[in-house]
Amino acid sequence: MEIFNALEEINNIESTALALGSFDGVHLGHQELIRRTVERAKEKGLASGVFTFSNHPKNVIQGKDAVRNILYKREKETIIESLGVDYLFDIPFTNEIMTLPKEDYVKKLLVDTCKAKVVACGFNHRFGYKAEGDTKALQELGEKYGYEALIMEPFVIDGNVVSSSLIRTLVASGRVDKCPTYMGRYYAINGEVVVGNRLGRTIGFPTSNLMIDFSMVTPPNGVYVTYSTYNGKRYPSVTNVGIKPTVDGPKGEDLKSRIKNVETHIFDFDNELYGKTITVEFLRKLRDEVRFDDMKELSEQIVRDCREARKYHEKKYK
Secondary structure (H helix, E strand, O other): OEEEOOHHHOOOOOOEEEEEOOOOOOOHHHHHHHHHHHHHHHHHOOEEEEEEEOOOHHHOOOOOOOOOEOOOHHHHHHHHHHOOOOEEEEEOOOHHHHOOOHHHHHHHHHHHHOOEEEEEEEOOOOEOHHHOEOHHHHHHHHHHHOOEEEEEOOOEEOOEEOOHHHHHHHHHOOOHHHHHHHHOOOEEEEEEEEOOOOHHHHOOOOOEEEOOOOOEOOOOOEEEEEEEEEOOEEEEEEEEEEOOOOOOOOOOOOHHHOOOEEEEEEOOOOOOOOOOEEEEEEEEEEEEOOOOOOHHHHHHHHHHHHHHHHHHHHHHHO
16 A cells, blocks of 8 residues: 655556545444445446544544544554555645635545546545535536545444544543444554553562553543453453543642553563563453552552453453
């Protein structure tokens, strides 16, 4: 798959069947749209392409709340490539693009630059200045500029329309066990392991502390059953997301200003990971984060958490 990260890079390409969308989660709905586009490309002897933005358009519009990412750039590229796509147009959403009238958007970006002969999108796709373009406009402009417009109906699983917004809601509310239903994979975060307070080692539960990427949506504070992947190998683990109120600071302290931390205990693993990057996949939330009166209570609860997490992993392997 050839990847273009700027409009200026796009040249000497074949005519395309082009899937449009944010693809910020590449969830099962996105994957279905891309598969249909790839199939249509083969039928018509075209190259298959995905046209998307490297940053979320809402994050460029002033006054909008920041939209958190669901997956990383490299993961996005890997999943899209696995679906048989020839070209990925992953360009920045700029003020110039934001202010393009809908017809100019289609003519300049899709037809002239990406050589679209087929354009496919979801039922609620919008484009152009102030999102004035919709699927009806895309079809009408297709008649004018000579491309076929394919509009995919809502992709529904368990009565829910699959969307990135739904997945963000699931992650932010701690319902990470529901994510595979709509994503086809566990929700995961990557991070560099940094030196923590090493408290876990003193009570027999060494942990890896991850630097938080605040551009990613993160689960709410609590303890989770997880997988941790290092150097290509996946290990069962248990992870605390939160601010560690048990051991740092007085009970009366205002905890709202605390920096969120991801702290993972990998079962049956004793390698040194400081400075290394690991991936943590979230399988299920066990409990909320709470404050304990002393280290004995904390240690006893960690034993219970580890026992429950191990049982969950054992059931999955059966």
